[in-house]
């Protein structure tokens with residue numbers, strides 16, 4: 125299912141926050157060549173450009189509609205349509221960066237050593253992915269409940285809502301032996317959204333996509349969304365001012381090469 129750039133940009137400010145936190149934590153003075161893997165509409169690329177105005181930056185994404193928006197945002201970036209799973213750069217980069225994209229790729233024990241090979245001397249691999257946690261489970265549970273109601277007791281298959289993310293310890297074991305230093309942390313954000321429907325819209329743009337794609341007809345999708353919205357409204361209760369808090373845990377990893 126193709127990405128919807130308009131839907132994705134609905135919560136741009138909230139989605140950009142973890143990206144900025146990662147960009148500003150990086151202990152690199154002036155990386156000459158940077159790649160942004162899964163650059164999407166170019167929001168993460170803009171954060172990189174702002175911190176390192178003189179770097180040669182490449183943005184890689186496999187979605188034509190996301191890249192169309194990205195291309196309009198910055199002409200100095202080399203925008204490339206490619207699948208990260210098959211991406212093989214000709215030259216190494218000083219920074220291989222990815223914000224909120226690697227969770228869509230399977231088999232991180234194979235993927236990360238491959239991405240690490242694209243990091244040049246004194247460079248870094250840095251990425252951020254959504255992390256499992258009680259907060260995310262709330263909307264996952266809403267999905268599960270609708271599924272159960274609709275088709276008996278079928279549980280949500282892990283890969284349908286992208287459970288590719290490993291624990292920090294697993295990332296450490298993968299990258300620690302190769303790196304000079306590794307920096308790992310999780311942060312739980314509490315995004316203030318106008319109402320519970322905003323949680324529906326947020327998840328529709330990202331994690332819910334594979335779930336919706338698995339439904340065959342527009343009518344099925346409509347029915348699913350109505351039942352899902354009702355459950356999300358019960359799971360994210362309004363604050364006294366009517367807004368809802370949408371907790372979202374993110375996992376951050378930076379590995380520095382010798």
Ligand SMILES: C[S@@+](CC[C@H](N)C(=O)[O-])C[C@H]1O[C@@H](n2cnc3c(N)ncnc32)[C@H](O)[C@@H]1O
Nearest residue numbers: 162163164167168185186187207208223225228
């Ligand atoms: C949640 S968006 C993040 C976009 C951007 N990094 C940001 O921070 O706004 C995830 C992006 O990853 C891209 N993506 C997912 N799987 C990919 C793959 N295998 N190869 C290339 N891009 C991929 C999607 O097309 C989408 O644009």
